[in-house]
Amino acid sequence: MKSIPTALTIAGTDPSGGAGIQADLKTFQEREVYGMSVITSVVAQNTLGVKDVENLPVHFIEKQFDAVWEDIHPQAIKTGMIATVEMMELLARKLEHSSVPYVIDPVMVAKSGDTLMEESSRAMVRDVLLPLSAVVTPNVPEAEFLVGFPIRHTNDAEKAANTIVTELGAGAAVVKGGHLDGEALDVLYDGNSFDYFKSKRIDTKHTHGTGCTFSAVITAELAKGKSVKESVALAKQYITDAIEYSLELGKGNGPTNHWGYRLLDVPGQRRSLHD
Ligand SMILES: Nc1ncnc2c1ncn2[C@@H]1O[C@H](COP(=O)(O)OP(=O)(O)O)[C@@H](O)[C@H]1O
């Protein structure tokens, strides 16, 4: 039997199923990777926004992590919502000596505008977690926070990706273009060269969880032994399809979904699930 690729996500939850741990596990499964999870915060949220957050005690996050680690070793790890400084300190300690590829989705604020990371923790992602990462996947506001200058055009995104790798110590950085105008262009810098991953901008409000799903594909592909460049290319293809065929579910920004195309009566024609 072939070896089984395994991946671990450490993040917050989304009971409505479109973002966070739930999106990560669904995506791992779609990519044929065995998914495991450590929950940091339980979030009462849906497609309309975040209602409340309950941070789990750090000692219990550690217990979850140890339970996975001593039993099934993941071949790649990603972190998403890490709300507090204490949680970051724990993860830094746990991941410091790990040789497993580590993907950081530096989740700070949800699409709905709700804060998912305490103000004081943001600098810790930059100073403590980034140097441990194989790849970090900031959106534009997150990248602006990390580098401290505005990002409006592709050359700003290039400069930011370069700074995140050469000055802040990430293995590679993908600055995602979801928040800019024009084509959805993501810029990857891996310490040697730039790569550009482009798609048309899809006109939809259903983008809940795009960042989680994108970084989960990268993690799944790294777990299979693919390079960072190949993993990001596959993630870009996957998220573009998942946005194109997103599900018209919920009253707000609906979830993306990669198998949405299977619901089409006629290829290319969008069908509402409420028809
Ligand atoms: N409207 C869109 N059309 C096509 N691709 C998009 C769109 N919005 C986001 N993306 C892509 O989805 C991925 C996640 O990006 P983004 O939405 O910026 O992340 P986040 O969820 O962290 O804010 C990126 O690959 C980005 O280019």
Ligand SMILES: Cc1ncc(COP(=O)(O)O)c(N)n1
């Ligand atoms: C637990 C959790 N983690 C991350 C996000 C960000 O998702 P989005 O892509 O909608 O900004 C979220 N809404 N909830």
